[in-house]
Amino acid sequence: MMRAALLLVLALLGGCAPVHAWQRGTLASRCMSPDSRPSESRARTHMLGAREGSSGASGEVGGGCGCK
Amino acid sequence: MRLQVTLALLLGASTAFGDSRATAFVSAYSDDDNLTVVSPELSLRQELSDRVDVDAAYEADIISAASVDVMTAASPHGYSEVRHGLSAGATWKPEREITFALRYMPSWETDYSSHALSLRTAYEWLERRLEERLDARVSFDRVGRAGEPESQWHDLHLVSLGPSLSYVLDRWTVANLSYEVQAQSGFQQSAYRFVPIRWSGTTTVSVPEEHPRWRVRHAFALGVRRALSRHWFLSGGYRLYRDSWGVTSHTADAGIQHATERERVIVGFDARGYYQGEADFYEERYARAPGTFPTFRSRDKMLSESWSVLAGLRGEIGLGPLGFAEDVRVAVRSDVYDQHFLTFEPLEGRRAFIFQLGASAEY
Numbered sequence: 001m002m003r004a005a006l007l008l009v010l011a012l013l014g015g016c017a018p019v020h021a022w023q024r025g026t027l028a029s030r031c032m033s034p035d036s037r038p039s040e041s042r043a044r045t046h047m048l049g050a051r052e053g054s055s056g057a058s059g060e061v062g063g064g065c066g067c068k
Numbered sequence: 069m070r071l072q073v074t075l076a077l078l079l080g081a082s083t084a085f086g087d088s089r090a091t092a093f094v095s096a097y098s099d100d101d102n103l104t105v106v107s108p109e110l111s112l113r114q115e116l117s118d119r120v121d122v123d124a125a126y127e128a129d130i131i132s133a134a135s136v137d138v139m140t141a142a143s144p145h146g147y148s149e150v151r152h153g154l155s156a157g158a159t160w161k162p163e164r165e166i167t168f169a170l171r172y173m174p175s176w177e178t179d180y181s182s183h184a185l186s187l188r189t190a191y192e193w194l195e196r197r198l199e200e201r202l203d204a205r206v207s208f209d210r211v212g213r214a215g216e217p218e219s220q221w222h223d224l225h226l227v228s229l230g231p232s233l234s235y236v237l238d239r240w241t242v243a244n245l246s247y248e249v250q251a252q253s254g255f256q257q258s259a260y261r262f263v264p265i266r267w268s269g270t271t272t273v274s275v276p277e278e279h280p281r282w283r284v285r286h287a288f289a290l291g292v293r294r295a296l297s298r299h300w301f302l303s304g305g306y307r308l309y310r311d312s313w314g315v316t317s318h319t320a321d322a323g324i325q326h327a328t329e330r331e332r333v334i335v336g337f338d339a340r341g342y343y344q345g346e347a348d349f350y351e352e353r354y355a356r357a358p359g360t361f362p363t364f365r366s367r368d369k370m371l372s373e374s375w376s377v378l379a380g381l382r383g384e385i386g387l388g389p390l391g392f393a394e395d396v397r398v399a400v401r402s403d404v405y406d407q408h409f410l411t412f413e414p415l416e417g418r419r420a421f422i423f424q425l426g427a428s429a430e431y
Contacts, residue, residue: 018195029295029301030331031327032301039109040399040401042109043109047095047422052374054285054309054311054317054319056228056230056248056286056309
């Protein structure tokens with residue numbers, strides 16, 4: 001049921017036209033992947049997490065308070 | 069000679085297993101509130117088979133601080149310390165569309181230790197157009213004061229769960245939707261900070277900071293990445309955060325990148341704006357009837373009303389084969405971080421410069 005609702009929302013957002021493997025060259029670019037620079041992202045999230053009062057939903061993991 | 073033989077053996081062993089990747093990275097933060105943090109990191113990833121990767125990393129935060137927070141706490145001259153962190157993980161893909169990743173991350177410093185464990189599951193469906201992820205994390209931390217026996221430290225535990233979706237809208241656009249709930253329980257105040265309480269016109273007493281033992285955080289984020297052409301890329305996102313202490317925050321970010329042919333050179337600019345309201349129990353100045361204290365009190369500027377802007381330039385160059393490496397990439401990034409505290413009397417704001425340099429090699 002949940003997946004059916006999700007499919008409906010996604011269909012409304014992006015349409016149902018298939019995106020074939022040979023059409024995904026641009027999507028495979030490093031610029032299109034949020035995970036292509038893990039060290040940079042981790043350092044940035046760690047720095048901001050130690051200076052601002054909110055965290056979460058940005059993929060950060062790991063403990064340690066760092067310095068505020 | 070012995071070094072050459074060892075290197076040859078290591079490289080031979082890694083070739084037998086599959087692809088490897090080594091990354092060296094350093095980040096330096098310096099602000100006008102007399103805080104400097106240098107953070108080196110070294111990480112290695114080794115492909116054991118088509119389905120299994122293992123990785124390990126070491127990181128450190130080398131901290132030198134004499135900020136307002138520190139000067140008003142127990143140490144009047146500031147301090148220097150080092151935080152060490154390790155990470156060891158394994159990724160398993162039993163099927164092409166399914167991924168499991170398990171990671172253990174211990175870290176320690178003179179007044180804080182942490183043992184965190186995370187598990188990620190990812191499943192791709194709709195012909196790999198949609199990816200569902202579920203991130204779970206537990207962390208067992210200990211908090212104390214430097215020089216104090218660890219038996220006197222306090223516990224701080226964290227559990228978090230974060231489902232997310234990544235969807236290919238069309239051949240140029242990817243959208244991400246994520247939610248995370250975190251529950252923290254235990255000692256959440258600073259072991260050093262004291263809070264001034266004004267009892268009457270002339271009498272002020274300082275008492276240890278006291279925060280609620282429970283904090284439940286909710287964060288919801290939406291992001292979009294779009295290729296304008298094969299060389300130009302845009303990204304943007306928004307995050308809404310709310311927690312049980314009454315802190316609400318809004319974060320918006322946007323970026324643009326340009327990649328040359330075969331992504332030999334990538335340059336980019338991005339900016340981020342952030343605003344947060346203060347916690348329910350936070351007051352810039354506490355005033356109470358003589359002999360009484362607020363149950364919860366804080367001198368933590370992270371719980372005050374604040375806003376910040378972060379903007380930076382980055383560049384990345386692929387050097388191609390170099391020595392024993394099949395591909396070497398070098399990246400450099402420089403940011404300015406401007407933070408303003410609207411309800412924190414000792415400090416109006418701070419400006420920081422952040423510099424990052426990284427190199428990765430695949431062999």
